[in-house]
Amino acid sequence: MKKPARSVVQGLAALFFVLLLTACAGVQTTSDPLPSWTNGDPKHRIVNFVSRVTDSSSTSFVPANERIATFDNDGTLWSEKPTYFQLLFILERVKVMADDHPEWSDTQPFKAVIEDDWTTLKAAGVHGLADLAMATQADITTQEFQSTVKGWAENSRHPVTGKLYTEMVFQPMLELIDYLKANDFKVFIVSGGGLEFMRPWTEAVYGIPPDQVVGSSFETRYEVRDGKPVLVQESKMHFLNDKGDKPVAINRFIGQRPILAAGNSDGDFEMLEWTTAGDGERLGLLVHHTDASREWAYDRESSEGRLNRGLDEAGNKGWLLIDMARDWQVIYPGDSGE
Amino acid sequence: MKKPARSVVQGLAALFFVLLLTACAGVQTTSDPLPSWTNGDPKHRIVNFVSRVTDSSSTSFVPANERIATFDNDGTLWSEKPTYFQLLFILERVKVMADDHPEWSDTQPFKAVIEDDWTTLKAAGVHGLADLAMATQADITTQEFQSTVKGWAENSRHPVTGKLYTEMVFQPMLELIDYLKANDFKVFIVSGGGLEFMRPWTEAVYGIPPDQVVGSSFETRYEVRDGKPVLVQESKMHFLNDKGDKPVAINRFIGQRPILAAGNSDGDFEMLEWTTAGDGERLGLLVHHTDASREWAYDRESSEGRLNRGLDEAGNKGWLLIDMARDWQVIYPGDSGE
Numbered sequence: 001m002k003k004p005a006r007s008v009v010q011g012l013a014a015l016f017f018v019l020l021l022t023a024c025a026g027v028q029t030t031s032d033p034l035p036s037w038t039n040g041d042p043k044h045r046i047v048n049f050v051s052r053v054t055d056s057s058s059t060s061f062v063p064a065n066e067r068i069a070t071f072d073n074d075g076t077l078w079s080e081k082p083t084y085f086q087l088l089f090i091l092e093r094v095k096v097m098a099d100d101h102p103e104w105s106d107t108q109p110f111k112a113v114i115e116d117d118w119t120t121l122k123a124a125g126v127h128g129l130a131d132l133a134m135a136t137q138a139d140i141t142t143q144e145f146q147s148t149v150k151g152w153a154e155n156s157r158h159p160v161t162g163k164l165y166t167e168m169v170f171q172p173m174l175e176l177i178d179y180l181k182a183n184d185f186k187v188f189i190v191s192g193g194g195l196e197f198m199r200p201w202t203e204a205v206y207g208i209p210p211d212q213v214v215g216s217s218f219e220t221r222y223e224v225r226d227g228k229p230v231l232v233q234e235s236k237m238h239f240l241n242d243k244g245d246k247p248v249a250i251n252r253f254i255g256q257r258p259i260l261a262a263g264n265s266d267g268d269f270e271m272l273e274w275t276t277a278g279d280g281e282r283l284g285l286l287v288h289h290t291d292a293s294r295e296w297a298y299d300r301e302s303s304e305g306r307l308n309r310g311l312d313e314a315g316n317k318g319w320l321l322i323d324m325a326r327d328w329q330v331i332y333p334g335d336s337g338e
Numbered sequence: 339m340k341k342p343a344r345s346v347v348q349g350l351a352a353l354f355f356v357l358l359l360t361a362c363a364g365v366q367t368t369s370d371p372l373p374s375w376t377n378g379d380p381k382h383r384i385v386n387f388v389s390r391v392t393d394s395s396s397t398s399f400v401p402a403n404e405r406i407a408t409f410d411n412d413g414t415l416w417s418e419k420p421t422y423f424q425l426l427f428i429l430e431r432v433k434v435m436a437d438d439h440p441e442w443s444d445t446q447p448f449k450a451v452i453e454d455d456w457t458t459l460k461a462a463g464v465h466g467l468a469d470l471a472m473a474t475q476a477d478i479t480t481q482e483f484q485s486t487v488k489g490w491a492e493n494s495r496h497p498v499t500g501k502l503y504t505e506m507v508f509q510p511m512l513e514l515i516d517y518l519k520a521n522d523f524k525v526f527i528v529s530g531g532g533l534e535f536m537r538p539w540t541e542a543v544y545g546i547p548p549d550q551v552v553g554s555s556f557e558t559r560y561e562v563r564d565g566k567p568v569l570v571q572e573s574k575m576h577f578l579n580d581k582g583d584k585p586v587a588i589n590r591f592i593g594q595r596p597i598l599a600a601g602n603s604d605g606d607f608e609m610l611e612w613t614t615a616g617d618g619e620r621l622g623l624l625v626h627h628t629d630a631s632r633e634w635a636y637d638r639e640s641s642e643g644r645l646n647r648g649l650d651e652a653g654n655k656g657w658l659l660i661d662m663a664r665d666w667q668v669i670y671p672g673d674s675g676e
Contacts, residue, residue, distance in 0.1 A: 188549075211549070244559070245560070273562075
């Protein structure tokens with residue numbers, strides 16, 4: 001009887017050894033990491049890129065601590081129509097605050113906001129918008145502002161879709177972020193949007209922690225009020241994170257050149273140019289909004305997310321142009337695929 | 339015979355189950371995480387703090403993604419005498435570059451540097467130093483500057499100890515950083531020193547990646563030279579990371595309030611004040627340079643790392659004052675203990 005007993009013991013030992021290895025190494029699955037992406041060239045290029053830079057036997061191998069990926073936000077990770085969501089937030093704030101500011105009823109661009117006069121509002125341009133932003137954000141502590149943003153993110157709904165704004169993020173991009181993180185990439189947002197506007201919800205929505213969110217900012221001062229220190233936003237821009245200043249901010253906040261960058265507008269051109277000009281294997285992605293039925297279709301003439309130079313030069317630069325209608329089977333989380 | 343065989347099988351199964359759990363959970367060791375710290379109050383307070391915030395059954399528990407720790411650099415993680423190491427680096431650069439700048443031989447403060455005239459140099463104050471920094475760093479690409487810093491870090495030696503500057507980091511602080519990281523803290527440097535001066539060596543020396551280094555910066559511009567994009571440093575400060583601007587930078591770069599902050603001078607006062615004013619369990623540490631024989635002894639009257647207000651208020655604020663001579667058994671890595 002000894003022999004059979006021993007072989008049972010040996011069999012069990014072998015089984016447990018396999019279990020041990022499996023449990024500790026993590027189960028390798030072969031399931032599709034990008035299920036919302038159509039099987040086609042963009043998806044294959046992304047998967048091939050990630051496979052090569054993570055394969056230590058490849059000449060394209062990149063050590064984990066250099067696997068930096070940067071994503072624009074507006075139009076790249078979530079929608080930006082009928083206009084930038086941060087602008088819709090600001091307009092909402094102006095209306096809420098108007099009762100305490102009777103002078104706004106005959107001062108532009110505030111009057112235009114209160115009267116939903118979009119012609120005047122669009123004509124007010126960047127400076128008009130900056131006035132609105134400062135009026136609604138200045139002299140407020142960062143903590144007060146963060147809780148205002150949180151309330152907006154949890155309750156306000158998009159005028160066209162009726163969804164929460166944070167439900168209008170792109171499912172394929174959520175999968176791409178998760179896929180990169182699972183392959184030891186450190187993923188950053190590098191957006192023209194405000195730091196203080198993004199950070200209250202980006203960790204919950206994208207799984208990207210606050211210190212990996214780079215954006216525009218106001219001057220801020222430290223103050224001790226009644227023995228309690230606070231940070232107060234001032235009515236002066238500190239940094240506008242757009243175009244050639246995106247690589248500047250990447251250098252300042254991240255300190256390494258990304259190996260992958262994704263954007264959707266000419267405001268992201270220099271970020272992709274800087275990223276893909278580095279040595280070794282690099283990937284630049286541009287989301288082309290081509291889907292008028294499920295999202296919006298726009299490019300060269302749009303006042304949000306204008307994509308003109310990027311469309312002309314993507315081919316020469318080797319950047320991957322993502323055709324939303326063709327390459328994404330699902331747009332928003334919870335949507336059914338085509 | 340069946341019964342004994344079965345019990346062997348059961349025993350082995352239990353053994354492997356234990357092995358499985360142990361291997362997957364990580365072996366818990368009881369070895370001292372801070373061997374260079376004297377067994378005394380500061381060490382006990384640090385260990386107690388870390389134990390409480392990481393114990394999910396404690397009312398002081400802090401989730402891993404909120405375990406942010408910030409460390410000043412000069413005088414906190416490495417020495418800063420006879421003067422700031424970045425200043426010694428700049429003086430070295432002035433001498434190297436002097437051949438190409440004959441005009442410096444009769445222009446202050448350059449003349450003082452070339453002639454080792456410390457009296458004039460100290461009298462030139464902060465503005466004189468800024469002139470020196472800009473003259474040696476402006477109009478240089480970030481890549482060129484980084485390789486200059488790397489060369490300095492690998493080759494230049496401290497005028498008093500003859501050590502490489504990067505060997506003059508504090509062994510007890512290296513242990514503290516590792517201990518915090520092992521307990522899922524995200525550890526940041528928040529220094530008045532230059533971003534571009536620190537990042538080329540901080541990952542190798544402290545194990546802190548470039549995006550977790552916050553510091554002072556010059557204005558920088560993006561430029562395409564002969565088809566290749568570069569980032570060029572300009573002769574204008576962008577941000578001086580000191581005093582009340584440290585909490586501002588923490589908010590801007592990190593986006594969360596730390597639960598632990600360590601410094602050594604009044605330039606760190608507001609960082610500790612901001613950190614320890616948060617809700618829940620917090621720890622503020624101040625390194626007091628009390629060891630003239632193994633390092634330097636200075637506080638209220640020093641032009642580097644002046645500690646005056648901090649000494650007066652540490653007690654009331656509940657901050658931990660680290661007495662270098664008493665609390666640190668080893669100063670630099672490789673030194674033998676007392």
